[in-house]
Amino acid sequence: xxxxxxxxxxxxxxxxxxxxxxxxxxxxxxxxxxxxxxxxxxxxxxxxxxxxxxxxxxxxxxxxxxxxxxxxxxxxxxxxxxxxxxxxxxxxxxxxxxxxxxxxxxxxxxxxxxxxxxxxxxxxxxxxxxxxxxxxxxxxxxxxxxxxxxxxxxxxxxxxxxxxxxxxxxxxxxxxxxxxxxxxxxxxxxxxxxxxxxxxxxxxxxxxxxxxxxxxxxxxxxxxxxxxxxxxxxxx
Amino acid sequence: xxxxxxxxxxxxxxxxxxxxxxxxxxxxxxxxxxxxxxxxxxxxxxxxxxxxxxxxxxxxxxxxxxxxxxxxxxxxxxxxxxxxxxxxxxxxxxxxxxxxxxxxxxxxxxxxxxxxxxxxxxxxxxxxxxxxxxxxxxxxxxxxxxxxxxxxxxxxxxxxxxxxxxxxxxxxxxxxxxxxxxxxxxxxxxxxxxxxxxxxxxxxxxxxxxxxxxxxxxxxxxxxxxxxxxxxxxxx
Numbered sequence: 001x002x003x004x005x006x007x008x009x010x011x012x013x014x015x016x017x018x019x020x021x022x023x024x025x026x027x028x029x030x031x032x033x034x035x036x037x038x039x040x041x042x043x044x045x046x047x048x049x050x051x052x053x054x055x056x057x058x059x060x061x062x063x064x065x066x067x068x069x070x071x072x073x074x075x076x077x078x079x080x081x082x083x084x085x086x087x088x089x090x091x092x093x094x095x096x097x098x099x100x101x102x103x104x105x106x107x108x109x110x111x112x113x114x115x116x117x118x119x120x121x122x123x124x125x126x127x128x129x130x131x132x133x134x135x136x137x138x139x140x141x142x143x144x145x146x147x148x149x150x151x152x153x154x155x156x157x158x159x160x161x162x163x164x165x166x167x168x169x170x171x172x173x174x175x176x177x178x179x180x181x182x183x184x185x186x187x188x189x190x191x192x193x194x195x196x197x198x199x200x201x202x203x204x205x206x207x208x209x210x211x212x213x214x215x216x217x218x219x220x221x222x223x224x225x226x227x228x229x230x231x232x233x234x235x236x
Numbered sequence: 237x238x239x240x241x242x243x244x245x246x247x248x249x250x251x252x253x254x255x256x257x258x259x260x261x262x263x264x265x266x267x268x269x270x271x272x273x274x275x276x277x278x279x280x281x282x283x284x285x286x287x288x289x290x291x292x293x294x295x296x297x298x299x300x301x302x303x304x305x306x307x308x309x310x311x312x313x314x315x316x317x318x319x320x321x322x323x324x325x326x327x328x329x330x331x332x333x334x335x336x337x338x339x340x341x342x343x344x345x346x347x348x349x350x351x352x353x354x355x356x357x358x359x360x361x362x363x364x365x366x367x368x369x370x371x372x373x374x375x376x377x378x379x380x381x382x383x384x385x386x387x388x389x390x391x392x393x394x395x396x397x398x399x400x401x402x403x404x405x406x407x408x409x410x411x412x413x414x415x416x417x418x419x420x421x422x423x424x425x426x427x428x429x430x431x432x433x434x435x436x437x438x439x440x441x442x443x444x445x446x447x448x449x450x451x452x453x454x455x456x457x458x459x460x461x462x463x464x465x466x467x468x469x470x471x472x
Contacts, residue, residue: 066302073353095391102349105389109345113338117309134394142388149381153341155331158372 006059006120007167008111009033010104013049015192015214016126016170019178021056022185023169024124030059032118034111038103039069039077044202048193055191064110074100075196082197084207088216091209095134098196098209104137108146108166115164116154123150124167130174131213143168175217183223190226203231242295242356243403244347245269246340249285251428251450252362252406255414257292258421259405260360266295268354270347274339275305275313280438284429291427300346310336311432318433320443324452327445331370334432334445340373344382344402351400352390359386360403366410367449379404411453419459426462439467 007029011017024031035049046063053061072078075097082098104127111123127138136142147166151157156164170178182189194214195204204211204227218225243260247253247269260267271285282299289297308314311333318334340363347359363374372378383402387393392400406414418425430450431440440447440463454461 062306064302064306066300068349070298070300071349071353095394099391101352101391102345102389105348105385106342106345109338109342112341113304113307116337117307136391136394137389139388142385145381145385145388149341149378149385152375152378152381153338153373155335155337155372158331158370 004119004121005030006118007031007122007124008115008118008120009058010107010111010123010125011035011049011053011061012126013045013047013052013192014126014194015182015189016128016178018052018056018187018189018192019182019185020124020126020169021052021058022182022187024167025056026185029122029124031124032114032120033058033061034107034114035061035063036107036110037063037065038100039067041076041082042193042196042198044198044200045193047202048191051191052188055188062114066106068100068103068106071101074098076100082205082208084205086209086212091131091213093134095136096209099135102137104142105146108150112150112153112164116156119156119161121156121162122165122167124169126170127168128170128178129172138171140168140171143171174220175213176220179217179221179223183221188226190230192227194227204228240355240357241266242354243267243358243360244351244354244356245294246343246347246359246361247271247285247289247297248362249281249283249288249428250362250430250446251418251425251453252364252414254288254292254423254425254428255418255421256360256362256405257288257294258418258423260403261292262421265358265360267360268350268356269294269297270343270350271297271299272343272346273299273301274336275303277312277318278429278432278434280434280436281429283438284427287427288424291424298350302342304336304339304342307337310334312336318441318444320441322445322448327367327449329370331372332445335371338373340378341382344386348386348389348400352392355392355397357392357398358401358403360405362406363404364406364414365408374407376404376407379407410456411449412456415453415457415459419457424462426466428463430463440464
């Protein structure tokens with residue numbers, strides 16, 4: 001653990017980044033969480049992010065507004081429909097239309113700016129190369145190249161400070177392993193939001209890739225998804 | 237020249253990026269120019285960008301709004317004063333307070349997203365490693381690392397399209413050489429804006445680093461700066 005315990009976390013309010021928040025905290029970091037209002041269809045995730053940040057405890061939580069609808073090209077930010085009911089095989093073939101061009105590159109760049117001002121040397125993000133193996137900006141070689149670039153980009157790089165490290169603790173875990181890890185660390189998954197196409201009250205659609213992967217993950221972990229209980233209760 | 241002649245240009249409306257616009261056009265590219273309303277003190281430069289884009293002819297010009305004041309840490313986006321009357325030696329020592337943390341990394345990331353959606357394989361930016369030798373994100377090794385990262389970040393990278401190239405035609409030129417190049421290509425510098433701390437009507441302060449470098453550049457090129465004539469005329 002370095003002297004400066006500050007870490008910047010890309011924080012969507014989803015299952016993965018909430019688990020990463022728990023991991024970073026368990027490693028002793030003071031977490032500076034950054035979320036993005038980027039024109040996403042599922043902007044209700046930002047309410048989840050605020051709830052989780054408050055419940056788990058972060059040093060600071062900010063939300064940047066950037067409108068990626070300007071560029072389009074994704075079902076998450078445009079008029080393209082979110083695919084429903086896809087098989088695991090279909091999900092693992094090619095790059096899904098829910099991919100948002102250069103999104104992780106943009107998000108990491110804001111994280112890098114904040115890290116530079118906070119003098120934080122550690123960035124955390126919940127990318128995963130097991131599900132959606134086709135996402136270009138979730139692959140280990142991309143993260144390594146980003147880290148190398150980041151270490152040439154900033155004042156700290158020129159002034160010879162400790163190099164920036166990008167932590168991706170979930171990159172090689174299955175959804176089931178991620179859920180088990182989070183439950184061990186006390187993550188309250190009833191607060192998290194995964195669905196790409198939720199109802200206005202945040203209820204998941206149960207049919208998009210993100211819902212199906214989450215459902216499979218909880219099933220294989222042998223536990224009930226507390227998010228579903230929350231919505232069943234509120235309906236009953 | 238590749239079949240797809242689209243190039244994305246980081247376009248501030250300043251002397252450098254206007255010169256790069258002329259260079260990209262002279263090389264046969266259809267230029268997609270992107271500007272940023274990022275909380276800069278000199279937001280009048282965006283009016284200059286719009287004028288120049290219209291006058292020189294671009295395929296499209298967009299302006300993204302992102303608020304880098306959230307992070308602070310720079311005289312260009314915060315309450316810190318812009319230094320005035322500095323010597324050339326002072327400008328070449330260390331990283332000036334007008335440096336904006338990770339700004340080029342953020343701007344390039346948006347350019348990359350737009351390139352991905354437009355299927356453009358070329359990015360242009362007017363960074364320069366001669367003046368302000370201390371700016372970390374203007375150095376050739378940073379640009380090379382960014383290019384490498386970009387070629388792992390996108391759908392095109394995974395699908396094996398032509399690699400993305402980042403063009404920095406001004407990186408090793410002095411301000412005088414940049415001005416000579418732009419004049420050859422017919423750039424109307426009376427439309428461009430360089431000052432970090434202009435008056436509300438866009439009149440330059442004549443004392444910030446950017447004004448002093450511009451003044452020195454025109455002096456050494458042996459031509460009058462048409463911007464000054466414009467403001468002298470409007471005052472007279």
